[in-house]
Amino acid sequence: MKLVLLGAPGAGKGTQAVFLKDKHGLAHISTGDILRQNIKDGTKLGLEAKKYMDAGQLVPDEVVMNMIKEKLASLPEGQGFMLDGFPRTVKQAEFLETITKLDAVVMFKVSDDDIVKRLMNRAVCRSCGAITTWEHDKCPSCGGELYRRADDNEDTIRSRLKVFHEQTEALIEFYRARKLLLEVDATGMPEEIFERVLSLLNHD
Ligand code: ADP
Ligand code: ZN
Numbered sequence: 001m002k003l004v005l006l007g008a009p010g011a012g013k014g015t016q017a018v019f020l021k022d023k024h025g026l027a028h029i030s031t032g033d034i035l036r037q038n039i040k041d042g043t044k045l046g047l048e049a050k051k052y053m054d055a056g057q058l059v060p061d062e063v064v065m066n067m068i069k070e071k072l073a074s075l076p077e078g079q080g081f082m083l084d085g086f087p088r089t090v091k092q093a094e095f096l097e098t099i100t101k102l103d104a105v106v107m108f109k110v111s112d113d114d115i116v117k118r119l120m121n122r123a124v125c126r127s128c129g130a131i132t133t134w135e136h137d138k139c140p141s142c143g144g145e146l147y148r149r150a151d152d153n154e155d156t157i158r159s160r161l162k163v164f165h166e167q168t169e170a171l172i173e174f175y176r177a178r179k180l181l182l183e184v185d186a187t188g189m190p191e192e193i194f195e196r197v198l199s200l201l202n203h204d
Contacts, residue, residue: 001080007108009160010119011186013084019194029071030084031064056159061091088168105175108186119157
């Protein structure tokens, strides 16, 4: 299975990707995670990407397109995957069509108000990468230290939402026209949302 997970920042794509990975053995390819790893490692790519990410802007298409091309080429033959955070522009989506054939695109629907609330309350575990909330003082899964992502502050969140509406939302029509779009209500508990995703994928 080759999937794209689509949705605004904070719609829960990463959380659902972890569930899907466990259930279906799909590789989870998150452009945001790859970029953050590059920043951490201090690579040239990371240095270049950081200024866009901190401002809540998109990293240039060419940069992420190359990244994805390499990543997909490195997967074993026949390995299913989920793309999380890619594509984010029509240009990226058109490029993706030239390198792979998708089975479905799952669109996670949440209101802007909910997104701001969720991202302001998002905590990430330094040890295992789990996503949780500031209701906890350490990671509920492993006891690790929690941190706030550099781009999870109100101004940057507003810019990311604006970018989503201006550049990424057009992908809903793009994939609907190709009969690949599956829309899921992404409000409620992560487990409930996962049930909805599974039933959509099964009836597809
Ligand atoms: P979120 O979905 O919560 O905003 P991500 O981790 O997916 O977070 O992405 C964080 C940042 O990384 C984005 O705001 C953007 O700057 C950059 N980025 C990730 N994926 C892409 C992409 N496909 N195209 C351009 N920039 C990207
Ligand atoms: Zn943890």
